[in-house]
Amino acid sequence: xxxxxxPPSVSVAPGQTARISCGGNNIGGKNVHWYQQRPGQAPxxxxxxxxxxxxxxxxxxxxxxxxxxxxxxxxxxxxxxxxDYYCQVWDNTSDHxxxxxxxxxxxx
Amino acid sequence: xxxxxxxxxxxxxxxxxxxxxxxxxxxxxxxxxxNWVRQAPGKGLExxxxxxxxxxxxxxxxxxxxxFTVSRDNSKNTLYLQMNSxxxxxxxxxxxxxxxxxxxxxxxxxWGQGTLVTVSS
Numbered sequence: 001x002x003x004x005x006x007p008p009s010v011s012v013a014p015g016q017t018a019r020i021s022c023g024g025n026n027i028g029g030k031n032v033h034w035y036q037q038r039p040g041q042a043p044x045x046x047x048x049x050x051x052x053x054x055x056x057x058x059x060x061x062x063x064x065x066x067x068x069x070x071x072x073x074x075x076x077x078x079x080x081x082x083x084d085y086y087c088q089v090w091d092n093t094s095d096h097x098x099x100x101x102x103x104x105x106x107x108x
Numbered sequence: 109x110x111x112x113x114x115x116x117x118x119x120x121x122x123x124x125x126x127x128x129x130x131x132x133x134x135x136x137x138x139x140x141x142x143n144w145v146r147q148a149p150g151k152g153l154e155x156x157x158x159x160x161x162x163x164x165x166x167x168x169x170x171x172x173x174x175x176f177t178v179s180r181d182n183s184k185n186t187l188y189l190q191m192n193s194x195x196x197x198x199x200x201x202x203x204x205x206x207x208x209x210x211x212x213x214x215x216x217x218x219w220g221q222g223t224l225v226t227v228s229s
Contacts, residue, residue: 033215035153042203042219043153048212086153090214096169097214102152
């Protein structure tokens with residue numbers, strides 16, 4: 001099945017930019033979705049179709065996808081952005097959704 | 109406002125059974141594929157099952173196929189997950205999640221708060 005690889009953790013100082021990667025074989029040919037999961041809460045969609053944002057999500061959240069890597073970028077990071085972030089794609093081979101292993105974003 | 113509310117979690121012995129429910133509101137329930145996604149303690153998200161809007165088609169991850177059964181009652185706007193032959197590795201928070209429609213079929217746009225299932229003797 002299709003495998004998505006994320007770094008276990010990313011740390012960034014407040015006000016800086018955080019970048020979280022999601023690697024997969026030719027992931028640039030797929031639509032990548034990103035979810036934020038704050039401690040003790042359910043996941044929530046923050047970026048879909050590589051770079052679009054659901055209503056209510058700040059413009060600080062953006063995404064890109066090319067080649068074998070998709071990236072979630074969070075600009076001007078705030079303490080409230082501290083959470084686990086998961087990438088997700090649709091695996092056409094299995095016809096099932098697939099999640100990355102998740103990245104814990106720590107705001108220093 | 110879309111709301112998904114899971115219930116039915118609890119402690120069950122290995123080999124036992126448990127049934128989860130997810131009550132939906134705020135949208136046309138029978139128009140959406142509904143799913144179960146679980147998260148073991150300290151681990152990541154794992155999609156385990158889905159069901160078409162009509163209920164006629166069901167989908168399962170290999171890890172639960174043959175043991176879990178997904179169903180829905182559109183007259184009650186409720187999604188179910190019957191879990192049999194439970195194992196310790198099934199211990200997780202179980203989330204109900206709505207899949208997007210149309211060109212957004214591949215994403216999960218709304219999630220419930222989850223219900224904890226613990227399999228232990």
